[in-house]
Each structure stands twice: as C-alpha cells, then as structure tokens.
Amino acid sequence: MTNQIAENLEAIHAEIQHCARLAGRAANNIELLAVSKTKPVSDIVLAYEAGHRSFGENYVQEGVDKIAELKHLSDISWHFIGPLQSNKSRLVAENFDWMHSLDRLKIASRLNEQRPAFAEPLNICVQINIDEEESKAGVLPSELMPLLEQLAPLSKLKVRGLMAIPKSSKVKSEQLASFQKMHDLFATCQQKYPQFDTLSIGMSADLCAAIENGSTMVRIGTAIFGARD
C-alpha cells in the first residue's frame, strides 16, 4: 500500500525546490515544518517513517499527549505554533523544542523560568501581527525591538527569529506586501541580532510567495495530512 503522506511530503519538497529556484535561493535553507494539529499519532508516524522529523502543534494538551506517546522517536523536533495562555506555559517549556507564537514578556518570563535546567534553551520565534489586524495575535512591528531587548537576558530562551500569519487574502499583491513587510522587519532585526536565522512564514496556500520573501521555515498542514475536520 502506498503511503499518501510520504507522497505528499515528496511533492512539497519538490515545490519548495521549485519556488527556491524561482527566487534564486538554496532550497536547503528552507525547512519544512509538518503541522500535525488535529491529526492522529499514526499520521505522524507515517511522516516519520518517510524521513520527516519536525512537527508543529497548535493545542497544548493535544501536543503534549502526542509527544508522550512518541517519546521513543527521540529525534523528533516539536514546535508549538498556537496561541498560549500563561497558565499552560509550563507544558510548553517542559515538552517542546520550539515556540513560534511568543508575543509578550509575561509568557517569555514564565517559559524561561519553567524550562528545565537540563534542557537546551527553548527556541523562540516572536509572532508579528504584520497586517495590524484588530483581533490577531502577535506584536505590532513597532513593539518588536523593545520586546527583543527584554528577551535578551532570558538565558533559557534562544530567540531565533520571527513568525507571522498574514491576513488571508485572495489578492496576491496584498499577500506579497505582507510577506515583504516581514522580510524587511527580519532584515532589520538581523542587523542588531546577527544570530537570527529563522523566518517562519508560508503555509499550504502561499508557499512560493513566502519563499520569495526569505522564509526559512514553511509550516504546512493540509498539503501533507489532508483537510482537517
């Protein structure tokens, strides 16, 4: 029996290569994060057997349960990409390798305190509300630099870069403009923080536009695991 998930992964790697070539970039600088939210552990295992190692989860408890069930697959890298309430921060600090949706100092301080001493620092992307939408998570671009200064002393956090979910738009030029803003903001950050290496933008529907604008990590769910219920 063929493994549909393995086929999908292969197709997305081919698409990443194609988009990278169009953008004049090296595809090996673009990581594929498989977003497995709402999907069963058996789907993650199929992707793992196809050689995939990094997975993104949106819901804390669901993610923690999956991580526990797959503890024996110790080379998986687990990324938390959803909204986080401060009373659940410990679960993220103790279980995940990455957190993409950091948007306030209070959560950062808690994660820093709660990260176990024996663990590597938690990798962090700061989420940007790039289209300055009313009810969207993330810091405004103007709030970013002050927040980064407050994060710098937190030694159990390793700030790697930025993440955004641009406003969903059917107009391609609007979508591109959001990604361009992220690209510029990331470049500005890198002048002050040359260690920044991660720009987490691009999902199933807007992969190429994100890669054109410097994405180093695309977060893909539907195109790998199929539509969610």
Ligand SMILES: *Cc1c(COP(=O)(O)O)cnc(C)c1O
């Ligand atoms: C669900 C989700 C994705 C994946 O979206 P698809 O459209 O299924 O590829 C990526 N990033 C975040 C933050 C998500 O919540």
